[in-house]
Amino acid sequence: MAVISNAGIGSGLQLEDLIAVYVNAEKAPKEALLNSKEDLTKAQLSGVGQLKSALSSFQTILKKLADPASFDKTSINISGPDSDAFSVDTQNASAGNFQVEVQQLAKGTRLSSNTLAGGASTTFGAGTLSFDVGGDTLDITVDAGDTLSTIRQKINDAGGALGVSANIINSDSGAQLTLTSSKTGAANNMTVSYSGDASLADLSTGLNVQQSAQDAIITVDGATISSDTNTFSNAIEGVSITAKKETTGPNTLDVSRDVEGLTDLIKEFVDGYNALRSSLDALSAPGSGGDSDDSVAGGSLAFDPLVRNLKQQAQGMLSGSVASLSGGMDSLYQAGITFDNSGKMEILSYGIGSGPSGEERLTDAINNNFTQLGQLFAGSDGLATKLDGVLDTYLESDGAIAQRQTSLNDTLKDITKQREDLETRLSNYEATMRARFNALDQIVAQYQSTGDYLTNALKSLPSVSSNKS
Structure with a gap:
């Protein structure tokens, strides 16, 4: 202030x-x-x-x-010789004890060509390669003079929707085209045909089958169950089993609260x-207690x-x-x-x-x-x-x-x-x-000033004295 x-x-x-x-x-x-x-x-x-x-x-x-x-x-316990061969998810599952075996994993088709001595630069005539995976189809146009590398790239650019991928293996004796389908299950087997130049047979009808598509197969308490993927939804009611590898014998699956x-x-x-x-x-x-010493806040x-x-x-x-x-x-x-x-x-x-x-x-x-x-x-x-x-x-x-x-x-x-x-x-x-x-x-202050003036004035007056005879 x-x-x-x-x-x-x-x-x-x-x-x-x-x-x-x-x-x-x-x-x-x-x-x-x-x-x-x-x-x-x-x-x-x-x-x-x-x-x-x-x-x-x-x-x-x-x-x-x-x-x-x-x-x-739920509490899940898997015991046996291959306890890591499958995993389990549950939803509204009831308690139970089961014997589970993984007999076969689901796989997709794998095809390979014969060795092409000209390697990845081998050229092909014009035509069409037609892929069929479980009824889903895809056509790849091959232009005259396309090399094996070019065709591989065309397949990979367009094959994703069908789950088809292509690779080239370069060996001492030449190159091989490999085709792999990610769609598993016997019903999703992949076949390749062609139309046009006969040279395309090497990349279609002349391919070798390395792996046919197959279902996954498990048994639960002796009952055989197949799936086109490695996941078995509700193989047991409320229990989903995902196969990871084949087992060597039965494994015990215990489901409890x-x-x-x-x-x-x-x-x-x-x-x-x-x-x-x-x-x-x-x-x-x-x-309590107000302001007293024993008060409680x-x-x-x-x-x-x-x-x-x-x-x-x-x-x-x-x-x-x-x-x-x-x-x-x-x-x-x-x-x-x-x-x-x-x-x-x-x-x-x-x-x-x-x-x-x-x-x-x-x-x-x-x-x-x-x-x-x-x-x-x-x-x-x-x-x-x-x-x-x-x-x-x-x-x-x-x-x-x-x-x-x-x-x-x-x-x-x-x-x-x-x-x-x-x-x-x-x-x-x-x-x-x-x-x-x-x-x-x-x-x-004025009063004090006046008082001071009067005091000084009185001091200046002659003093009065009396003489005695």
């Missing part, structure tokens, strides 16, 4: 101190109020940020549970909810309706039942989960009375009621599905938390504006006070 003048310089009075007292008396309560409001707003803004982080962490877990694929996890993985996911959900609940409780703690969002509503929604939803599963596994209790007195989840290792423990109920649900367990969490009205939707209303870009953050940031901006206005008012107030005290300073 700019100093207008040095008040009191004329009178010698401590007017600067007096002005400072007046200005501070005007400033202190208003500034304290703004400071308190700013501290509270910043604390609330920090609390909302913590709330958002806690919700985001829990929603990550919820989305796993809301995904039906999380309840389709991934009990451990799903148990870990359910427990991750319980731990995640409890972490969220702890955060909500800390943020909304009311505090409240949470940054104490009595905040945002937190209160969220706690009520989450616990109300999770302690309720799923309507579509009425009469079946329709609540968390059947999945082994209960709530303690503090509102947190637990999976008890002991039973109440003669009832099963929470761990026993969870294991039974995974082993014997797997489908309904998935619907309990991931169904269209499942608990994880619905709660995930509720959290979206808080976490979306225009959700409740974003709106609250915007409101608090607006409040901070308004506090900054109030501070600027206060400084302006105080500057004007100080200017007014200075004007008044400057006037007082001048009056007192």
Whole structure:
């Protein structure tokens, strides 16, 4: 704040101190109020940020549970002399034990020409090479004078759609053209014919068969299964087998529920909810004791309706039942989960009375009621599905938390504006006070000047003395 003048310089009075007292008396309560409001707003803004982080962490877990694929996890074990001969993918597979053999891999056709003594520069007459792969056809036009290298390039430029590629092997005795089809399966055998110049026979009807197209063949528990590729979709219902090499004997394929993985996911959900609940409780703690030494500070969002509503929604939803599963596994209790007195989840290792423990109920649900367990969490009205939707209303870009953050940031901006206005008012107030005290300073200075004059005048008068006789 700019100093207008040095008040009191004329009178010698401590007017600067007096002005400072007046200005501070005007400033202190208003500034304290703004400071308190700013501290509270910043604390609330920090609390909302913590709330958002806690919700985001829990929603990550919820989305796993809301995904039906999380309840389709199986444990695959392959044992035997050739356990790396095939791989397995599952989808809605049932548990089972199978004997699998890979008898033959799927292959495409491979053809080669006789050795051409002229090498890659051997030329051919005009005509057409016609390719047929499983009924799909392709014609390659050969111009008079085209070399073997030119024809190879024409085949590669046009043969991609048919899965045909051409190469040249250059040996000491000449060049060989090799043709390979990437389309596997007996029904996709490749043949080549020609029309036009007879020299084209060397590249078509005169080709040697190095490998005929063939199906892949496996046996599952003695049943033979063929496929035009090395992948056998639903060879076992819900199980896809991909052959990689031929086996020397039967290998055991064991498909079982991934009990451990799903148990870990359910427990991750319980731990995640409890972490969220702890955060909500800390943020909304009311505090106690006022300003006493034994007081307990409240949470940054104490009595905040945002937190209160969220706690009520989450616990109300999770302690309720799923309507579509009425009469079946329709609540968390059947999945082994209960709530303690503090509102947190637990999976008890002991039973109440003669009832099963929470761990026993969870294991039974995974082993014997797997489908309904998935619907309990991931169904269209499942608990994880619905709660995930509720959290979206808080976490979306225009959700409740974003709106609250915007409101608090607006409040901070308004506090900054109030501070600027206060400084302006105080500057004007100080200017007014200075004007008044400057006037007082001048009056007192005039009185002091007059007094000094009179004092000096009186000192200059002759003194009066008395003579005694």
